[in-house]
Amino acid sequence: MGRVTDLxxxxxxxxxxxxxxxxxxxxxxxxxxLAVASRLRREHPAELVTAALGQARLRQRAVAKFGxxxxxxxxxxxxxxxxxxxxxxxxxxxxxMRELGVRSVADxxxxxxxxxxxxxxxxxxxLAVDRDxxxxxxxxxxxxxxxxxxxxEVRCADVTEIxxxxxxxxxxxxxxxxxxxxIFDPEAYSPPLSWAxxxxxGAPHAALKIAPGVPHEAVPEDAEAEWISDGGDVKxxxxxxxxDPGSVRATxxxxxxxxxxxxxxxxPAVRPVGRYxxxxxxxxxxxxxxxxxxxxxxxxxxxxxxAYVTADGLMPTPYATAYEITDEIPFNxxxxxxxxxxxxxxxxxxxxxxxxxxxxxxxxxIKPKGKNSATVFLTRVAGAPTMLIGHPVRHPAxxxxxxxxx
Numbered sequence: 001m002g003r004v005t006d007l008x009x010x011x012x013x014x015x016x017x018x019x020x021x022x023x024x025x026x027x028x029x030x031x032x033x034l035a036v037a038s039r040l041r042r043e044h045p046a047e048l049v050t051a052a053l054g055q056a057r058l059r060q061r062a063v064a065k066f067g068x069x070x071x072x073x074x075x076x077x078x079x080x081x082x083x084x085x086x087x088x089x090x091x092x093x094x095x096x097m098r099e100l101g102v103r104s105v106a107d108x109x110x111x112x113x114x115x116x117x118x119x120x121x122x123x124x125x126x127l128a129v130d131r132d133x134x135x136x137x138x139x140x141x142x143x144x145x146x147x148x149x150x151x152x153e154v155r156c157a158d159v160t161e162i163x164x165x166x167x168x169x170x171x172x173x174x175x176x177x178x179x180x181x182x183i184f185d186p187e188a189y190s191p192p193l194s195w196a197x198x199x200x201x202g203a204p205h206a207a208l209k210i211a212p213g214v215p216h217e218a219v220p221e222d223a224e225a226e227w228i229s230d231g232g233d234v235k236x237x238x239x240x241x242x243x244d245p246g247s248v249r250a251t252x253x254x255x256x257x258x259x260x261x262x263x264x265x266x267x268p269a270v271r272p273v274g275r276y277x278x279x280x281x282x283x284x285x286x287x288x289x290x291x292x293x294x295x296x297x298x299x300x301x302x303x304x305x306x307a308y309v310t311a312d313g314l315m316p317t318p319y320a321t322a323y324e325i326t327d328e329i330p331f332n333x334x335x336x337x338x339x340x341x342x343x344x345x346x347x348x349x350x351x352x353x354x355x356x357x358x359x360x361x362x363x364x365x366i367k368p369k370g371k372n373s374a375t376v377f378l379t380r381v382a383g384a385p386t387m388l389i390g391h392p393v394r395h396p397a398x399x400x401x402x403x404x405x406x
Contacts, residue, residue, distance in 0.1 A: 006134045009051040013075070014141060018048060025056035026072055066114070073145045075138040080112035083175070085209070088253050089228055089235050090118030093171075093207060098122045100205050100243070102169040108159040108199070109173045109191075113139035113152065119171075120151035128154045129162055160191060169205040169242075172196040176211055186210065186218055193218070197239070205242035212237045212286050226251055226258075229283035237286065250287040250319070257318045259284060265291035271300035273328050273381060274312040277388060278320035279351070293319045303380045306354045314393060323375055323390040331355075331385035336376065337366050339389065344370030352378040355385065 012018050021044060028036055033053060040049045058076035065086045066074060076084075085093075093115070097105065102124055107116050110128030112135060119126045120143075128143075130136050136156040143152040155162075164170050174189035174196055176182060186193035193210065197220055200206030212227055212234045219225045224240040226249040244262065251258045268291050280293050285307045294300060297320070299311030314322060329335055340348065348368040350359035355378035362378065377388040 007137060009047060010075070010134050010137055012048050013051055013055055017044065018052060021048065021052040022055060022059075025052055026059075028053075028056060030057055030060070070117075070146065074112070075141045075145070076112055077132075077135050077138055080114075080135060080138060083173075084111055084114035085118070085173070086230060086235055087114070087118065088230050090115050091121070092228070092251070092253055092256055093238065094118040094122035094124060097124060097169055097171075097205065097207070100169075102205055104167045105169040105171050106162060106164040106167040106203075107171045107173075108162065108164075108196075109175060110139055110154070111135060111173065113142040113154070115171060115173065116152050116154075117142065117146060117148060120148040124151070126152045127162075127167065128152055129157050129159050130154075131156065131158050160195065164199060164203055167203065169207070170199055170203040171207050171209075172199060173209040182211075184211070184213065186214060197223075200239070200241040203241070206240070208239040208241075210237050210239060212283075216288060221246055224249065225287070227283040227286040228253065229281050230254065232281060234282035234286055248287050248289065250281065250283040250289050252281055252283060252318060255318060259287070259289050259292060259319055261289065261292060264288055265295060267291055267304065268294040268300045268309070270302065270304050270382060271310060273302055273325060273388065274299070274310045275325060276311050276314055276393070277302070277323045277325050277377065277390065278309040278311065278317070279323065280307055280309065280320045284319050289319075293317060302386075303354065303382055306380055308353060308377070308379060322393050323377075324393045325388050325390040327387075327389040328381065329387050329389075331378070331387055333362070333365055336387055336389075340366060340368055340374065340376075341370075343374065344372050345374045346370035347373035349373070349375040350378065351375065354380040 037049055037053060058081050059071050061081050062071040062076055104125045105119055107126050107128045110116050110130045113128055116126045116128040128139055133156055136154055140154045143149050174191055176189055196208045200208055214237055222245045224244045224247045226238045226240060228235050228251045230253040247262045248264060249258050249260045278297055280290050284290060284293055290307050294309045296317055297309055297311045297315050299309045302308050302310050346369050348363060350362050352359060357378050375390055379386055
C-alpha cells in the first residue's frame, strides 16, 4: 500500500497545482519548513504540500550531481538522489559508448534516469528499465522535462526478463545499497554481479557500474576495468566488455584524462624521500597504476605499503599532485608543534596514509596559529612512523599563466 501512496503523491506533483508548488519552493530554506508547510497548507491539500516539500529537498540535494539547471527541472526519489550517477561521469561514459559506435543501449536498473539522460544527450536511443513504479515514473517525467522522450523509452519491469538482443550495448547499474546500507559483496548486488556479467557477454558492448572498492580478483578476465574520479574524488568503477579485455584504466574528470595499461608494472622500489612527494589520484590508486606514475616521474615509493611516490625532480603529470617536502621527522607531536610555531603556520592541511592519527585530532593538539600555511603528511617511511612537511607546487608546464605553458 505504501508504494501506491508514493506513486499517487508523485503523480500529483505533475499536475498544474503541483508544478506551481514546486516552482514556489525552488529556493525555500529547509530550516523554515514548518512555517512554509503551515502557510502552504492553507491553500493546497496537505498531502500535496508534503510531497512538494520532499521533492524540493531532493532537488536541492541533486544540484551537486546534476547542476542547478537540470536538478530543478528533474524529479527524484530518495534512493534516486543517493544512487544516481553524477552527470559529469554519465556524460563521459555516454561519450565513450558513442565513440564505440553504440547507437542504442538497454539501460538496466535505470533508476530515475540519470544515465539514460546522458546516453540520450550523446545521441544514443535508450530503453531504461526499473522495477520500482515511483522510480519509473520519475524517469519518465525526467525524460519529458528535459525534452528527451524521442530517445528514451522507460519500462517498468524485472531487468532479468528483458531481451537485450536488439540493442548495440547493455548498461547495468545494480543496486548496491540495502536496508542496512552499502553492500560490499558483488553477489549481493541486485541483480548479482554474476548475472550482470552474463548479460554483458551477450551484447556487442557493455558497461557494468560497480563499487570502486571491488577486489581486482573479482574482475572477469574478459573485461576491462576502469576507475573514474571527478575532481579528485573516486566515484565508481566500471567493467567494460567489447573493448580491451584484461586491461586496466584510471580516468580523471573533468579533464577526461586516462592512464591505461594492458600489463601493469610491478610495484616500484622503495627509496629515500626526495625533494618532491607525489600523491596519486584516487582512481590511479584504485586501479593499481601507481607504478606507472612512478615510472613517469622517475620516482619510487616511500614505503612498500604506502601509495606516495617520491622523486628528486618536479615533473608535470595529471595523475598526481606534487608537494615540495621541506622536513622529514620521526613521528613526534611536540617537535611538529614547535616547528610549525617557529614557521608561523596557521593554515594546516593534514593528510594521512598508514597512520592511526586522525587529522582533526592532530589539529586540535597542535593549535596552529600564524600567517603561513603548510601541509603535513602522517605516514610511514620505510616502515617507520614519519611526518613529512611541505607545500603543494605546480609545474610551470601545467600553469596557464606561466610563460612555459605558452
